Amino acid sequence: MILTKFVDELPIPPVLKPQWKDQLYTYYEVNMTEFKQSLHSELNDTTVWGYEGSYPGPTIEVEKGKIVFIKWINNLPDKHLFPVDHTVHGAHMDVPEVRTVVHVHGACVEWESDGYPEAWFTKGFKQVGRYFRKQIYRYDNCGHDSTLWYHDHALGITRLNVYAGLAGFYLIRHQQERLLNLPSGKYEIPIMIQDKTFNKDGSLYYPKQPDKPIPELETSIIPEFVGKTILVNGKVHPYLEVEPRKYRFRLLNASNTRFFRIKLGSGQRMYQIATDGGFIQHPIGVKEIMLAPAERAEVIIDFTNLEGKNIIMTNDAPAPFPTGDPVDENTGTVMQFRVTLPLSSVDTSAIPAYIMPVPKINEQSASKIRYLTLNDNMDKYGREFMLLDNKQWDAPITENPKLESTEIWYLINLTTDTHPIHLHLIDFQILDRRNFDVEKFNKDKLIHYTGPAIPPEPYERGWKDTVRVNPNQIARIIMKFGPFTGLYVWHCHILEHEDYEMMRPFIVIR
Ligand code: C2O
Ligand code: CU
Numbered sequence: 001m002i003l004t005k006f007v008d009e010l011p012i013p014p015v016l017k018p019q020w021k022d023q024l025y026t027y028y029e030v031n032m033t034e035f036k037q038s039l040h041s042e043l044n045d046t047t048v049w050g051y052e053g054s055y056p057g058p059t060i061e062v063e064k065g066k067i068v069f070i071k072w073i074n075n076l077p078d079k080h081l082f083p084v085d086h087t088v089h090g091a092h093m094d095v096p097e098v099r100t101v102v103h104v105h106g107a108c109v110e111w112e113s114d115g116y117p118e119a120w121f122t123k124g125f126k127q128v129g130r131y132f133r134k135q136i137y138r139y140d141n142c143g144h145d146s147t148l149w150y151h152d153h154a155l156g157i158t159r160l161n162v163y164a165g166l167a168g169f170y171l172i173r174h175q176q177e178r179l180l181n182l183p184s185g186k187y188e189i190p191i192m193i194q195d196k197t198f199n200k201d202g203s204l205y206y207p208k209q210p211d212k213p214i215p216e217l218e219t220s221i222i223p224e225f226v227g228k229t230i231l232v233n234g235k236v237h238p239y240l241e242v243e244p245r246k247y248r249f250r251l252l253n254a255s256n257t258r259f260f261r262i263k264l265g266s267g268q269r270m271y272q273i274a275t276d277g278g279f280i281q282h283p284i285g286v287k288e289i290m291l292a293p294a295e296r297a298e299v300i301i302d303f304t305n306l307e308g309k310n311i312i313m314t315n316d317a318p319a320p321f322p323t324g325d326p327v328d329e330n331t332g333t334v335m336q337f338r339v340t341l342p343l344s345s346v347d348t349s350a351i352p353a354y355i356m357p358v359p360k361i362n363e364q365s366a367s368k369i370r371y372l373t374l375n376d377n378m379d380k381y382g383r384e385f386m387l388l389d390n391k392q393w394d395a396p397i398t399e400n401p402k403l404e405s406t407e408i409w410y411l412i413n414l415t416t417d418t419h420p421i422h423l424h425l426i427d428f429q430i431l432d433r434r435n436f437d438v439e440k441f442n443k444d445k446l447i448h449y450t451g452p453a454i455p456p457e458p459y460e461r462g463w464k465d466t467v468r469v470n471p472n473q474i475a476r477i478i479m480k481f482g483p484f485t486g487l488y489v490w491h492c493h494i495l496e497h498e499d500y501e502m503m504r505p506f507i508v509i510r
Pocket of ligand 1: 105489
């Protein structure tokens with residue numbers, strides 16, 4: 001099905017209004033419901049799941065260091081929108097089919113409010129997972145001012161819940177940022193990029209079986225999901241009318257599996273100012289931006305002197321990455337900018353020469369080094385699945401960093417996919433990536449490097465919470481664990497991998 005491109009305007013999710021706000025606290029309530037929404041004007045309205053009747057969910061805007069309470073409320077139907085595979089961890093027949101738990105991705109948050117995958121709850125909190133602790137989550141917003149996002153994280157069905165629409169932006173602001181004089185207000189726009197496939201009737205399609213079906217099972221998880229069309233903020237290939245001036249865009253890849261390598265059709269540079277975890281030291285002029293699932297990049301795009309031009313944002317990343325199918329005419333197009341609005345006032349915003357210091361974590365400060373593999377495996381149905389450190393979700397906890405200690409993790413990829421590895425609670429820095437001999441490693445468990453250490457890309461040299469670990473490479477990350485103790489998770493953010501064992505708990509201990 002080919003839908004005409006650039007016929008719908010880019011929607012901008014509404015900003016969520018608090019139920020109550022005083023000097024010290026802000027309190028929100030967020031309902032999850034099923035509803036119909038138009039995702040393209042040539043399609044019948046699509047049944048989706050969303051927060052507060054909106055897909056993407058409303059944007060939550062908070063001030064750094066201010067405490068926010070949120071009651072996430074499940075008002076979803078009992079039956080899932082998509083086929084559920086009951087053989088994967090946490091989705092067995094002994095639990096209700098529709099479970100939710102909300103994680104604010106990138107948040108510095110106590111563990112009881114982090115959205116632990118087994119802290120799920122059902123409608124009216126009737127049933128809850130074994131790690132459920134509270135109905136009202138508390139966010140201290142102690143991390144960097146940056147583009148975070150919230151999404152569902154229920155064990156074994158995260159891929160289906162997020163695909164149904166359960167995702168939104170969560171922005172942390174700070175006075176420091178206002179002093180930078182970046183484009184703001186209506187010139188600051190969040191861009192959530194996702195891929196989806198539609199049935200003829202306008203409903204969302206998610207496969208019941210992999211390409212090679214599993215005869216013993218009614219429904220089987222698939223190794224990866226890649227959609228046939230691209231949506232931005234919940235519209236297929238939208239357009240945005242802009243003024244001939246600078247804009248700040250907060251880019252987020254909220255797809256299940258698809259990576260995006262983004263460029264502007266005009267060939268012009270974008271000025272990257274922030275990564276997952278906040279501002280980088282200097283803006284960097286880039287011609288393309290790579291975003292794996294869950295990664296964010298903030299860019300300034302300057303449309304000055306481009307009056308009357310249409311500029312297409314394109315994508316050329318194969319899916320799954322890096323060895324999957326090349327993009328086609330649909331998946332290679334993201335959205336369009338039309339420089340058609342008159343300049344409403346002189347553009348006094350700036351691309352600052354210097355943003356703020358991002359101090360490097362010193363390697364010498366690490367008190368522990370962990371070597372952690374990314375592995376392939378086969379289940380009893382002959383399905384391939386992925387593991388971290390060769391361990392399943394339910395194996396005893398092995399990553400137990402001490403509060404306030406610094407660690408270096410070697411993420412050793414023995415598979416042929418690039419995996420975006422995400423840690424909860426903290427922001428890390430990428431030290432380097434380095435090619436190594438996978439065969440030798442499999443034989444003698446020793447690392448034989450086959451090339452020099454490759455420093456992170458200039459645009460990755462800031463705070464990160466998700467790192468791309470490429471095949472035949474070891475990525476090294478460094479981080480300090482805190483300021484909370486407790487139970488968190490680290491996982492691959494390809495949701496089909498995360499849902500099928502490529503996730504592990506970790507515990508920060510005193
Ligand atoms: Cu964006 Cu553990 O997740
Ligand atoms: Cu993965």
